[in-house]
């Protein structure tokens with residue numbers, strides 16, 4: 001195991017594969033301003049963003065010390081210092097049932113349009129899995145721009161989120177009154193309030209990932225986008241004792257020539273109590289001059305629909321997978337979580353990349369604690385599945401019963417998938433509420 005994951009040197013296997021194609025893999029030194037700037041230009045290009053401004057470059061500079069940053073260079077180009085491919089990664093806490101586990105977060109995967117489809121992404125992703133294993137981490141995780149890319153590396157969709165649009169004039173509030181109060185605060189006060197609240201909420205939300213440093217600050221509007229930042233409003237809920245329990249970040253979008261038809265775009269809502277949750281939603285739904293509230297990356301089982309008179313006025317505009325997980329060490333990963341009941345369940349896993357292949361068994365007690373060991377039970381419930389689906393089941397976000405019905409996993413006996421769902425699925429659906 002490597003104590004300092006961020007200082008793990010270039011992966012020799014990937015570097016050799018890339019060198020055979022005339023490419024050079026480097027770990028970017030966070031202190032090398034020219035290299036970090038070039039890398040930032042490359043990710044902007046990769047995601048079809050405009051060339052970065054000085055402000056954006058300055059802002060991004062804060063990310064580098066907290067991540068392992070990889071650039072792939074083609075020294076035959078006119079501008080060889082600009083990477084033709086990028087990836088960044090770091091260890092981050094992922095909330096699991098009953099606790100949390102440190103997982104390898106992977107982000108900023110880009111390949112220049114001139115260098116696509118020659119195996120660069122594969123070399124980078126396989127290198128990330130080796131590095132995560134070297135760092136002793138049982139899981140890797142990422143969020144994706146396309147859902148077709150990462151299964152081949154063993155990642156499975158693990159949480160789902162919903163986007164919706166609320167017709168606030170017809171929805172009608174029927175929720176209970178909350179005893180505290182709401183005040184609007186500025187960005188600095190919102191960040192100060194948010195730091196503890198976000199972390200408390202994250203620890204209570206299976207599927208949520210810890211966001212620190214500059215990435216956390218950007219949840220409150222990126223400093224490099226001052227116009228966007230100025231549009232944000234922050235509503236803080238404090239309980240009857242004056243303690244902050246929730247924060248809503250939103251912006252108002254004006255409908256042309258209609259001063260009574262603003263749309264509220266909810267950027268983020270954290271609430272550490274049910275009172276705070278209800279109070280902030282009521283506040284948003286009852287804002288004057290507003291006709292619509294939109295929200296994204298919300299849990300699929302959000303209580304909001306039970307707080308309005310007409311739940312049809314909450315129109316789902318999107319449901320999609322968000323967090324993707326790659327199990328690297330099944331025994332360590334499944335030992336790090338708790339279970340929703342007692343029972344014994346074996347898994348037989350196929351992993352072409354060789355990390356998680358083989359069998360393991362979970363023996364859970366009624367109190368939710370479990371022993372997890374390598375090897376399969378001689379008899380009794382057992383699921384056979386590919387490693388990406390093990391990632392999908394890990395947090396209980398996907399239904400084993402649905403996967404069995406779809407023919408994507410095999411039960412040893414009918415009812416094994418139902419047992420898996422009983423053990424694995426937490427009381428509320430797992431959700432990742434941010435991007436990373």
Ligand SMILES: CC(C)(COP(=O)(O)OP(=O)(O)OC[C@H]1O[C@@H](n2cnc3c(N)ncnc32)[C@H](O)[C@@H]1OP(=O)(O)O)[C@@H](O)C(=O)NCCC(=O)NCCS
Pocket residue numbers: 046047108109110111112115116117118119120121122123143144145146148149152
């Ligand atoms: C997606 C991207 C990273 C792929 O990079 P690449 O170097 O061309 O990929 P590779 O040549 O290593 O291909 C690896 C595999 O992925 C497949 N693949 C590549 N891009 C894909 C895409 N957009 N959708 C589906 N499959 C894709 C390839 O067919 C290949 O499959 P195989 O290994 O089964 O034969 C690159 O096209 C890119 O940078 N896109 C824009 C940014 C982006 O979308 N990043 C992803 C952020 S989540």
